[in-house]
Amino acid sequence: MILATWNINSVRLRLPLVEKFCLEHKPDVLCLQETKCRDAEFPSSDFRRLGYEHLAINGQKGYHGVCIASRLPIEKTVARPFCGMGDSRHVAVTLGAAAGFENPVTIHNFYVPAGGDEPDVAINPKFVHKLAFLDEMASWMKADGVADGLSAVVGDLNIAPLETDVWNHKALLKIVSHTPIEVEKLAAVAAAGPWTDAVRLRVDPAVKLFSWWSYRSADWSNADKGRRLDHIWTSRDLAKNVVGVEVVRAARGWERPSDHVPVLATFNFDV
């Protein structure tokens, strides 16, 4: 089974890129963030045409929005609100016997708040929201046993935890997405599972690896001022089934690209 996550930055605008990606990489389950449309405006028939007949959509007008598109039947869908807000930042599906799984697999798709520009809770309410969101993720995961059995957390977590997850560790210590407080809170979320970083399980943590390059930097590939903001984590039991991961860097160079690229994990289930 191939699982993919991609912050698409408008699913309607970038439908041709979704199609290109799905034809080239054949994910069984595709988790998207920043779909930026209401559920009724989601291009569901296009996804069905591409073979993704099973959709779990949690959208909203203009901002945020997440979706899980699956080739395999979905047994159960849950969308959890966070921080007492109406933001569409989470959706989860469970795949079971109808999808060919002896034991059910649950996949959580997150779009963690970006957190604004100033990493200072005294002046930036967006940063407060981001930290509170991470705290709520951790406490909920622990209390509800979210990482029990076979489960995964994927998405745009908007934090680059390792020194090698950014182009320049020292230069980014005071930049939102790589500050010590964010890295610490993300580690607490990972420990609350506990979750395994499936990508760093397969890619040497000493090697720089990015999934996002700003639109504002010209010549993104040569400058290579990227960050690894997009993640695939698995529960302890599911980690044993990871046989490969891939970050599709080339997608950043496609026509009218998202600023994020797809991240994939392959599992040794035949479905």
Add this chain to the structure above:
DNA sequence: ATGGTGGGCCACCCA
């Protein structure tokens, strides 16, 4: 230290 580019959508919000 600043400003650089995108998307949604119609005055600015967000990244």
